[in-house]
Amino acid sequence: MMTNLFSSFDPTTNFNLSLNWLSTLLGLFIIPPMFWLVPSRLSFLWTKIIFTLHKEFKTLLGWNNTQGSTLIFISLFSFILFNNFLGLFPYIFTSSSHMTMTLALALPLWLSFMLYGWINNTIHMFAHLVPQGTPPILMPFMVCIETISNIIRPGTLAVRLSANMIAGHLLMTLLGNTGSSLSLLLINLLLITQILLLVLESAVSIIQSYVFAVLSTLYSSEVN
Template sequence: MMTNLFSSFDPSTNFNLSLNWMSIFLGLLLIPPMFWVIPSRINLLWIKIITTLHKEFKILMGNNNTQGSTLFFVSLFSFILFNNFLGLFPYIFTSTSHMTLTLALALPLWLSFMIYGWINNTIHMFAHLVPQGTPPVLMPFMVCIETVSNIIRPGTLAVRLSANMIAGHLLMTLLGNTGPAISLMFTNFLIITQILLLILESAVSIIQSYVFAVLSTLYSSEVN
């Protein structure tokens, strides 16, 4: 029995072990067979997804893209997707619901983009602070607004991913806890609702990993 609603997200709750963070590496176990066996339909589907993402990220990064940089963002998408999906299985720790992991992904990315941009393209970065066509009176305010929006980017990336993963899991936990207290007729509705929520959470897992990777690509394209 859970002592707290949020104890399902506690990495030390289950079996009193601190090995729950090892769930981050479970997704890596799904990758090696692709290199050793004859490609199945699932492998071909995954290759198709990676190729599509590569083409899209290449367009987002523009003409100044560095060779192999799309591979990094496709890997980031795959890493978050595996962790989001594995978190939907029972007794597997959802690492992406913690700011510890999401900030550890977003903050170094943003810092590296900013350091690279301000060192190599200083004039270009200053130009980004004032959007084109801004009236001269509003320019000081626009600089403040653009600076704040730039600084909070890693926070918004991290919070968006973790909050979406927490919200769905909490809703499923709340509905699941009401199961023993309701009648058999309402239990059928509850099961259907839980199945629909699980489908929604699967979609959210894909969408949030895609959003994280796309926004990271857009942020990197701005510093070139």
């Protein structure tokens, strides 16, 4: 039994060092073998995913945009996806469940988009604060609402990812801790439930990394 339910989300190890953050780099050990086994099914699948994402992000950004502009968002998707999946393995720290990491990804992206937009396209950014067709009497309120929704964007990106990762892992931990006190029939039922939850968490890992990348792309397309 764990002394604390949240101990699986603790970045410190027994030596009082934050060595658990090293699990973030484990994805780098998975990537190189793909290039030694070319053309393998895995490399074909990954290439197909990257090309699909490139087309989708290019549609969101606009085809006239700078070449290679989708690379940062594909890299972001890959990085979050690897970390989310690695967190599903036993004894591997889920780095994407921490606001420290998710905010470190969301805040610099959002800040760079905002700085670029306000410096280069100031009139365009001011026009974004008042949606088209807004009655004149509501314009001051709309500016306030749009400004607040713009400011909280990095926070919502970060919280969405970390909260989804924590919720699923915590539910699996809670159910797993009850296993020692259950009868044989209930243990079988618990195993089936845990397998289903693991499948659900795998889907959530993909969806959350995709959502993070797509929303970042949408935020960047607004500043042009």
